Amino acid sequence: MKRPLYEVKAEFFRNLGHPARIRVLELLSQRDHAVHELLAEIPIEPSNLSHQLGVLRRAGLVQQTRRDGQVYYSVSAPEIRDLLLAARAILSDVVSDQIDLRSELRGDWLASS
Amino acid sequence: MKRPLYEVKAEFFRNLGHPARIRVLELLSQRDHAVHELLAEIPIEPSNLSHQLGVLRRAGLVQQTRRDGQVYYSVSAPEIRDLLLAARAILSDVVSDQIDLRSELRGDWLASS
DNA sequence: TTAACACTTGAACAAGTATTCAAGTTATAG
């Protein structure tokens, strides 16, 4: 209860500022996933993913539960989906030139949007 | 036209991940400001602010125009306001504990929200 | 038990970002 709001906000956005973390949030906003399922979609090392999940966890954006010897993650606020959509709107408006739209056209939207 | 979308998104969020840049966007989403006006609201060195404005400019989030020997900045997409509001919603939901609400209660919302 | 799978952790190093300083530009006022 001591930090000014704009600092908390900045940190919040920094927490989203990593490709793997974005993909995790997008996958999780479809449905809960176990870590090995995330690993199947996101091409990074387990240990690296685990670190990135740690960032999201400490930020309060996702939650962990153990079930059947696997660790499942879920988003902790449904509004996260809205935020990602809002970002998407700005991106298509403002920085559309830099985006690779091929993935979109191939239909693997869910993995790469 | 080469980078995958989730990387562009991550970079986009990283561009928002700095207290001064957040404050700039919030001030600018109220109205255009000259740099010295921003400086009056945001307590950092001119040169530092200029660097941060450069980041926002290169990200395509703000635009520069020179008028009466002053440099005015404006947001380049109105959706930015929506995004900041969406972030606000998640923050109050998910990380409310870490926020300093005093500024809110003092009415300097516009400078620090 | 032991092995294998599914993860997490900490430490070390690499890579990226922020801040400061000194110098430079542009425009207006004296």
Add this chain to the structure above:
DNA sequence: CTATAACTTGAATACTTGTTCAAGTGTTAA
């Protein structure tokens, strides 16, 4: 002209984050 206000730039350094590696925990399956 010369000075001053309003900015910007680049380079140096300090700081923060990301990635990898090696080791460790918990759980199920032989």
